[in-house]
Amino acid sequence: MRFLHTADWHVGKTLVGRSRLDEQEQVSAEIVDIAKHERIDCVLMAGDIFDSPAPTVDAQRVVCDALAEIAGAGMATVIVGGNHDHRRLAALRKLAGRLKIFIRPGPGEGDEGGMISYPKNGEQAKIAMLPWIPEFQIVDGRQILRPRNQWNQVYSEHVAARCSRLASGFAANTINILLAHLYVDGAEATGSERPAHVAQPFAVRPDQLPQAHYIALGHLHRPQEVPASSPCVYAGSPLQLDFGERGQQKRVVIVDARAESPASVESIPLVSGRKLRDVVTTIDQLPSVVGDAGADFLRVVVRARTRISGLAQQVSAALPNAVTVQQELATVSAVLRPPLDLRNPRERFRQFVREQKNLVVSPEMLEAFDRLYHEAKHAADEA
Numbered sequence: 001m002r003f004l005h006t007a008d009w010h011v012g013k014t015l016v017g018r019s020r021l022d023e024q025e026q027v028s029a030e031i032v033d034i035a036k037h038e039r040i041d042c043v044l045m046a047g048d049i050f051d052s053p054a055p056t057v058d059a060q061r062v063v064c065d066a067l068a069e070i071a072g073a074g075m076a077t078v079i080v081g082g083n084h085d086h087r088r089l090a091a092l093r094k095l096a097g098r099l100k101i102f103i104r105p106g107p108g109e110g111d112e113g114g115m116i117s118y119p120k121n122g123e124q125a126k127i128a129m130l131p132w133i134p135e136f137q138i139v140d141g142r143q144i145l146r147p148r149n150q151w152n153q154v155y156s157e158h159v160a161a162r163c164s165r166l167a168s169g170f171a172a173n174t175i176n177i178l179l180a181h182l183y184v185d186g187a188e189a190t191g192s193e194r195p196a197h198v199a200q201p202f203a204v205r206p207d208q209l210p211q212a213h214y215i216a217l218g219h220l221h222r223p224q225e226v227p228a229s230s231p232c233v234y235a236g237s238p239l240q241l242d243f244g245e246r247g248q249q250k251r252v253v254i255v256d257a258r259a260e261s262p263a264s265v266e267s268i269p270l271v272s273g274r275k276l277r278d279v280v281t282t283i284d285q286l287p288s289v290v291g292d293a294g295a296d297f298l299r300v301v302v303r304a305r306t307r308i309s310g311l312a313q314q315v316s317a318a319l320p321n322a323v324t325v326q327q328e329l330a331t332v333s334a335v336l337r338p339p340l341d342l343r344n345p346r347e348r349f350r351q352f353v354r355e356q357k358n359l360v361v362s363p364e365m366l367e368a369f370d371r372l373y374h375e376a377k378h379a380a381d382e383a
Helices: 021-037 059-072 087-097 148-167 286-293 311-318 345-357 365-383
Strands: 001-007 042-045 076-080 101-104 115-120 123-130 175-182 214-218 232-234 251-258 261-269 276-282 298-303 323-329
Touching: 001 021, 001 214, 021 175, 021 286, 042 123, 059 076, 059 087, 059 101, 059 323, 076 115, 076 123, 087 101, 101 123, 123 148, 123 251, 148 175, 175 251, 214 251, 232 261, 286 298, 298 311, 311 323, 345 365
Parallel strands: 001 042, 042 076, 076 101, 123 175, 175 214, 214 232, 276 298, 298 323
Antiparallel strands: 001 251, 115 123, 251 261
């Protein structure tokens, strides 16, 4: 039996306010075409198909069109909910079942997430379905008051136990697949995922995952294989969703499996969608950048000795695909620069804004910070 594994479409997601619906439509059509060309029997979608639990009508149309094409070609689709989209998927569940589209939007439905038995080509696939499990469903207030490493363990062991219960339905004469939206310890995030959900409290150890022909994962956007006792794979997002994903080659994963032999796994690269790229230039070099920009979305940093008035407008006029424009002022040579004093609140603020927001702190921002800092310090001293 042949499977196509994909995840984290995040249909409806924008980039700094710019719609990417046309790209999302193109890449979903490309995935459907690959599934048809590769004669896929079942498509595995590992969560976060929408970017929001309340997607727009156009975002729903993109997903529903893709699912209708898959169903019309005689393929089944199995979907688990992610941390972004489980409520919207719940609305589709009853109607979709008649089209061989099997959905488990959230935990606690059916047998701890559900098991699908799907026969095709003389084989029987058993697909264990584990949607994203919010921590509040597992870790209560009393446990959160414990040391962090203790309630981390409560969460990961509970998720691992659910995986084991689902896997108890696997058999020696079936193709056994775990389809899950979760964070496996040791896997690499990109920064474009929701930060709270790729933190250590949500990590499940690879050795806690069950034995299977294939473990199809969603949640992390970087395509990667996780070292485990079974083939364990994040398909990754099909588009570069954020600048943390720049340079990544996106893909779908094709899995060939028979009940009594190991699965064969290969990747097929995706070509739809714009690339995301960083450009560092000066205002004088800007014309040379224009010819090389193409259709890429750009994060532009302009280096200058003094602040340039109206810089964003100048760059946007030359590079319409520049989604962010920042100015980097020349500083003293690194050889002469004194070491950064992180005990100084101003320097800590300056470093935070530079590293987290990728911005240069203006004198006005520093003045506002100083004022707020001294007010807060004065209030703390009086208390």
